[in-house]
Amino acid sequence: QVQLVESGGGLMQAGGSLRLSCAASGHTFTNLAMGWFRQTYGKEREFVAAITWNGGSTYYADSVKGRFTISRDNAKNTVYLQMNSLKPEDTAVYYCAAGPSPMYYYRRRGEYSHWGQGTQVTVSS
Numbered sequence: 752q753v754q755l756v757e758s759g760g761g762l763m764q765a766g767g768s769l770r771l772s773c774a775a776s777g778h779t780f781t782n783l784a785m786g787w788f789r790q791t792y793g794k795e796r797e798f799v800a801a802i803t804w805n806g807g808s809t810y811y812a813d814s815v816k817g818r819f820t821i822s823r824d825n826a827k828n829t830v831y832l833q834m835n836s837l838k839p840e841d842t843a844v845y846y847c848a849a850g851p852s853p854m855y856y857y858r859r860r861g862e863y864s865h866w867g868q869g870t871q872v873t874v875s876s
Contacts, residue, residue, distance in 0.1 A: 760870030773847030
């Protein structure tokens with residue numbers, strides 16, 4: 752059973768930066784593709800970014816491309832989401848997700864079998 756624990760959320764002004772971390776345990780980390788999703792009240796959870804088991808490929812939602820960077824450190828069993836040039840519309844609960852690698856479609860929520868508890872990111876204007 753994979754356990755995922757996110758950290759790094761908080762309150763930031765527009766234009767600022769935050770880095771989210773997600774520590775994984777309970778499974779061989781290099782067997783997992785990792786992703787970040789986000790959700791606001793009343794809306795469906797949406798894809799943000801994903802990374803393959805070795806970091807060789809990354810995928811981004813159009814809304815964050817060029818501003819967010821996903822990375823992983825397999826020695827630390829941790830995946831990161833560096834968020835720059837934050838906008839108020841980035842405000843959401845951010846969830847770390849893991850699933851068996853390789854995936855057919857990294858942007859699809861159903862590919863991920865394990866989820867963290869979420870961390871709140873609030874961007875003020």
